[in-house]
Amino acid sequence: MPRDGLLTRNQIVAAADELFYSQGLHAVSVDAIAEKAGVTKKTFYYHFKSKDDLIGCYLDARDRPTVDRFKVWAGSEGSVADRMTRFFSKLGRSSRGPRWNGCGFLRAAAELANMRGHPALTAARTHKARCEQWLLEMVNEEGHSNAETIARALMVLIDGAVSQILIHRDSKYATSAGLAARSLLSRDQL
Amino acid sequence: MPRDGLLTRNQIVAAADELFYSQGLHAVSVDAIAEKAGVTKKTFYYHFKSKDDLIGCYLDARDRPTVDRFKVWAGSEGSVADRMTRFFSKLGRSSRGPRWNGCGFLRAAAELANMRGHPALTAARTHKARCEQWLLEMVNEEGHSNAETIARALMVLIDGAVSQILIHRDSKYATSAGLAARSLLSRDQL
DNA sequence: TAACGTAAATTCACTGGTGAGTATACTTTC
DNA sequence: GAAAGTATACTCACCAGTGAATTTACGTTA
Numbered sequence A, B: 001m002p003r004d005g006l007l008t009r010n011q012i013v014a015a016a017d018e019l020f021y022s023q024g025l026h027a028v029s030v031d032a033i034a035e036k037a038g039v040t041k042k043t044f045y046y047h048f049k050s051k052d053d054l055i056g057c058y059l060d061a062r063d064r065p066t067v068d069r070f071k072v073w074a075g076s077e078g079s080v081a082d083r084m085t086r087f088f089s090k091l092g093r094s095s096r097g098p099r100w101n102g103c104g105f106l107r108a109a110a111e112l113a114n115m116r117g118h119p120a121l122t123a124a125r126t127h128k129a130r131c132e133q134w135l136l137e138m139v140n141e142e143g144h145s146n147a148e149t150i151a152r153a154l155m156v157l158i159d160g161a162v163s164q165i166l167i168h169r170d171s172k173y174a175t176s177a178g179l180a181a182r183s184l185l186s187r188d189q190l
Numbered sequence C: 001t002a003a004c005g006t007a008a009a010t011t012c013a014c015t016g017g018t019g020a021g022t023a024t025a026c027t028t029t030c
Numbered sequence D: 001g002a003a004a005g006t007a008t009a010c011t012c013a014c015c016a017g018t019g020a021a022t023t024t025a026c027g028t029t030a
Helices: A005-023 A030-037 A041-047 A051-074 A080-095 A104-111 A119-141 A147-168 A172-188 B005-023 B030-037 B041-047 B051-074 B080-095 B104-111 B119-141 B147-168 B172-188
Strands: none
Touching (some): A005 A041, A005 A051, A051 A080, A051 A119, A080 A119, A080 A147, A080 A172, A104 A147, A104 B147, A119 A147, A119 B147, A147 B147, A147 B172, A172 B147, B005 B041, B005 B051, B005 B104, B030 B041, B030 B051, B051 B080, B051 B104, B051 B119, B080 B147, B104 B147, B119 B147
């Protein structure tokens, strides 16, 4: 019984998001995703070319919401240093949630590191570039010299903090990253 | 025809290291490892309890060599800032090699993020703690206040740089991380 | 307005292959 | 001859992906 095609597709992506993010890419089978979406496997393959195709779509769907969340975390009040401090504080809080499992893009890139050209790697790269672009604009507005380098270093701090928190399951690394960001931004270091 | 048991075991771990590091944990089968080691699967299961057991051993075997390499990279000449600058410069060079695929510990943790209690997660945590300990001693020798926080921030910079390089396949993030480290260490920021 | 045709969406049942792990027996060394 | 180590050949579950038939929505025609 045909339902709305786009709706079904979205249900599949939503199911994939939950499963992939919590368990990883290779650990989740197409059957499991189809079942969670309430759909047969054949229906799945009607909407997606392959599992790899779905993986790409899963990350694409995560891009904007993630960047938007970051912007909310940072807010728009105060200096860049203030905004980054707020950001890392919120990251720490978020990482203490029971469902938090690090960055889906980073984890996908880690899992598929050798699959040059895989759609997921492209999606991850694009997403990280968009994050960096956001930071660059923020830094630029404040009139720093070396804005590109600072933005890049802030990205390093963000993904480094996420990685360390994931490994140690300890949010204190967010605080350290926040302090490092503040040091980086004070008096035009670099 | 029995060979030396320990030798066989080491061959298996060596095969696992190559395969796991280049292709990821779930992507490599026990059959593939056994074949690469020139051993039958039954022999593999004589030496290891399970695939998960092997994964843990693979990371344990990687721990010391990795930390030793880091120490060589940093050298012992000059200030901590100098040593970290050298470190990140060497990291950048290394990451340009054709076989470089990021940090095996980070990638394992990413792939097994939801497997609380998995031997690989323990091994990864232990390894990162040893790295941080090394940094802490270095920072302490120089008499910084907030040495723990600085050491933690340096770890964040290292793993952040590795992650960014892996995603973008661009070693310039090592340079940015090096500059951030220098800023962090100058005039007892924080 | 009522029957019809078609394309979009879906299902059931299947295939070929590969995954982790094992039963049993053989071979070498001491 | 006993123990450590290895081999052949297997089980059984699961995996990505498919073939053929079916159901519904909806615009077209008589």
